[in-house]
Amino acid sequence: QVTLRESGPALVKPTETLTLTCAFSGFSFTTRGICVSWIRQSPGKALEWLARIDWDDDKYYNTSLGTRLSISKDTSRDQVVLTLSNVEPADSATYFCARKTTTMSPFDHWGQGALVTVPS
Amino acid sequence: QSLLTQPPSVSGAPGQTVIISCTGSDSNIGAGYTVHWYQYLPGRAPKVLISEFTNRPSGVPERFSGSKSGISASLAITGLQTDDEAEYYCQSFDRSVNGAEVFGGGTKLTVL
Numbered sequence: 001q002v003t004l005r006e007s008g009p010a011l012v013k014p015t016e017t018l019t020l021t022c023a024f025s026g027f028s029f030t031t032r033g034i035c036v037s038w039i040r041q042s043p044g045k046a047l048e049w050l051a052r053i054d055w056d057d058d059k060y061y062n063t064s065l066g067t068r069l070s071i072s073k074d075t076s077r078d079q080v081v082l083t084l085s086n087v088e089p090a091d092s093a094t095y096f097c098a099r100k101t102t103t104m105s106p107f108d109h110w111g112q113g114a115l116v117t118v119p120s
Numbered sequence: 121q122s123l124l125t126q127p128p129s130v131s132g133a134p135g136q137t138v139i140i141s142c143t144g145s146d147s148n149i150g151a152g153y154t155v156h157w158y159q160y161l162p163g164r165a166p167k168v169l170i171s172e173f174t175n176r177p178s179g180v181p182e183r184f185s186g187s188k189s190g191i192s193a194s195l196a197i198t199g200l201q202t203d204d205e206a207e208y209y210c211q212s213f214d215r216s217v218n219g220a221e222v223f224g225g226g227t228k229l230t231v232l
Contacts, residue, residue: 037221046122047160047209049221060220096165106156106211108177110165 002026004036004097006114014118018087022080022097022111029055029075033102038071038082040093048093053080054103089120123148123214124224131230132200140227142193142210148222153213155193157186160207160226169208170195197229205231 008020020038027034037052051071052060061069070083080097095114098107125143132138142155149155157170168177170186173193183198193212197204210224 039223041160041162046226047158047166047211047223049211049223052221060218062220063217094162098166104154104213106168106171107158107166108168110167112165 002099002109004099004109004111006095006097006111008095008114008116010115011117011119012087012091014088014120015086018082018084018091018116018118020082020084020095020097020114020116022082024078024080024097024099026109027099028078029073031055031101035100035103036073036080037098037100037107038080038095039098039107040095042090042093045093050084050095051082087118089118092116092118122225123216123222124210124212126208126210126224126227128225129228129230131232133232134200134202136200137196137198138200138229140195140197140208140210140229142195142212142224144191144193144212146191147216148191148212148214149188149193150191151215153219155186155188156211157184157193157195158209158211160209162207166209200231202231205229 004024012018034055038050053071068085073080098110130138154172158166160166173188174186185196208227214222
């Protein structure tokens with residue numbers, strides 16, 4: 001059974017760095033093709049793809065966020081970590097991690113999401 | 121502004137059919153990238169409804185179907201049920217962002 005679970009702080013102050021962890025089970029980065037992405041939804045806005053890390057450690061980022069994002073994986077611990085630096089109130093959102101089995105396949109399993117608030 | 125354009129909202133009565141469009145461009149759908157559709161209820165994990173324009177994963181009711189025409193994709197929901205009230209998103213990839221994933225702006229379905 002595939003599961004993903006996001007964890008991290010519920011409240012982050014402006015200019016600080018947000019660190020979120022996605023702990024998963026039921027699959028492994030040792031399997032060719034596996035990808036894990038981070039996606040967020042800010043209140044009243046659409047889903048926004050943020051970053052992806054692949055089984056071979058290739059990394060991709062939403063260019064609209066510049067250099068604020070960083071994604072990494074720990075294959076031995078079945079975790080993916082996302083950091084977002086210099087946060088601002090517009091970064092308040094529910095953050096999801098999601099898996100897919102190939103680059104072009106859909107996100108077939110998602111976590112329940114982690115709500116993060118950046119106060120003004 | 122999203123690279124994939126969806127209507128902000130659609131509505132229909134129980135039993136009716138609604139169609140949600142997802143219009144792209146030559147840098148995404150027109151470039152040969154596929155489209156997936158998701159149903160999202162705030163507070164819950166999004167769920168894939170349709171993959172690769174037309175494929176319905178196991179467990180998704182036949183009431184949900186997808187299609188492609190030119191640089192657009194569409195999601196049709198027949199026999200509307202109150203449980204279908206949710207947000208629906210298309211997702212593709214775009215050359216202008218190095219082939220990365222992009223979501224449409226989302227469509228809120230209201231079942232009257």
